[in-house]
Amino acid sequence: MLKVERxxxxxxxxxxxxxxxxxIDYKTLQALSQRVHALGKDRSLRxxxxxxxxxxxxxxxxxxELRETDEEEEVRIxxxxxxxxxxxxxxxxxxxxxxxxxxxxxGGAELAMACxxxxxxxxxxxxxxxxxxxxxxxWGTTERLINVCGVGTASRxxxxxxxxxxxxxxxxxxVDAISRHGEALALALEWTALIEQGGPEAVAQMKQLxxxxxxxxxxxxxxxxxxxxxxxMSPEHNEAMTSFFERRAPVWPKP
Numbered sequence: 624m625l626k627v628e629r630x631x632x633x634x635x636x637x638x639x640x641x642x643x644x645x646x647i648d649y650k651t652l653q654a655l656s657q658r659v660h661a662l663g664k665d666r667s668l669r670x671x672x673x674x675x676x677x678x679x680x681x682x683x684x685x686x687x688e689l690r691e692t693d694e695e696e697e698v699r700i701x702x703x704x705x706x707x708x709x710x711x712x713x714x715x716x717x718x719x720x721x722x723x724x725x726x727x728x729x730g731g732a733e734l735a736m737a738c739x740x741x742x743x744x745x746x747x748x749x750x751x752x753x754x755x756x757x758x759x760x761x762w763g764t765t766e767r768l769i770n771v772c773g774v775g776t777a778s779r780x781x782x783x784x785x786x787x788x789x790x791x792x793x794x795x796x797x798v799d800a801i802s803r804h805g806e807a808l809a810l811a812l813e814w815t816a817l818i819e820q821g822g823p824e825a826v827a828q829m830k831q832l833x834x835x836x837x838x839x840x841x842x843x844x845x846x847x848x849x850x851x852x853x854x855x856m857s858p859e860h861n862e863a864m865t866s867f868f869e870r871r872a873p874v875w876p877k878p
Contacts, residue, residue, distance in 0.1 A: 625654035626676075632669040633815045634662075635808070637676055644682035645675040647730045652704050659711045669823065670815040671719045673738055674808055678746065680723035681731025698855045702848055705730070705762040709737035713834045716827040718818055722811035723747050723798075729756070733764040736771070736797075739830065740814065743798040744807045748786040755784045756867070757859035757875075761851040770836070772796045 626637040636658060638645045662668055675681055712719055721727075721738035725747045732749050735741050743749065751768075753760055760768075760781070768777040772795050780787065780797070792798045802810040818826060854860055858876045866873040 625651060625658065627658060630812075632667055632819060633672065633812070634668060634670075635672045635674065637674050638681060639676040641677055644679040645677070645731070646682050647684050647734070649701070649704070652701075652708060656704065656708045656711070659708065659715065662715065662717075664716055666716065666823065668717045669826070670818045671715070671717050672722050672808065672811045672815065673719055673734070674722040674811070675724055675731075677724065678744075679725040680721070680727040680747065681734060682726065683729035683731055683752065695852065695856060698852050699848075702761040702851050705733070706848070709734065709762045709764075712737045713739075716830065718826065718830055720811045720814055722802075722807040723749075724805070724807050726750070728752055730762075733760060733762045736764050736767040737762070739833070740800075741798040742800045742802050742807045742810050742814075743789045743792060745789045745801050745804055748788055749792045749797055750784065750786045751780050752784045754782065755863065755873075757857060757861075757863035757873070758854040759850045760847060763847065765847055768797075 624639045626639050628635040628637070636655070638647075638651060640646060640648075640651065718739040719737075721735045721741045723735060723741065723743045725744055727735045727743075727747065727749050729750070729752045732751050735749070751760065751764075759765075765777065765781070768780065771777075772780075776795055779785075780795075787795065787797065789798070789801045793801050800810065859873075862873050862876060
């Protein structure tokens, strides 16, 4: 479920799935996509805050739903929907601040990276756990991560799949600020007030300039898309999902 709240010229989008710690499912992706489409080039909107309910931003993909996704076309739809969403988020006129009240895992970390700025609660972690689940990133995240922290650090985050604590995430540039405990949203609202002090068109054009610096050749997207689909359909991913639900360490198939 996605909750939308309008406060003057600011919208707050809250992913609210308490039973799954805000895990991303198709309905959530679709709801976010529909909201992005509905706003279009809305010139009255000055900023957006993307957050999660409770003490978690997004705990990852909804594995119970995704476990049933084993057809190639379904995988293609999933990766394309997420990629189109994150791309359109970058292309919106209004800056998007990700206010993380807690951890951003897997798909949650990918969603956060598509925002213009990121605030993390001191209790939270960021973790790109994709390889632990036998897959790659899916939504254009490799290029975004490299743009933010360089190839070496991106390699470490993606290969090691470590839980990065708030202070380390800030030092690496993966988040822009650490809020006081429980105040990620409050700090994001402070930032939106500062954004509103700038000229609306100047802010929109500045975002466009910044977005252009992130772009890499289209081949990079196609490569990530194909790698994700290939790994999703692989024995490794099947073992990762099975071991997750059986609460044991994965036994990776021999090459």
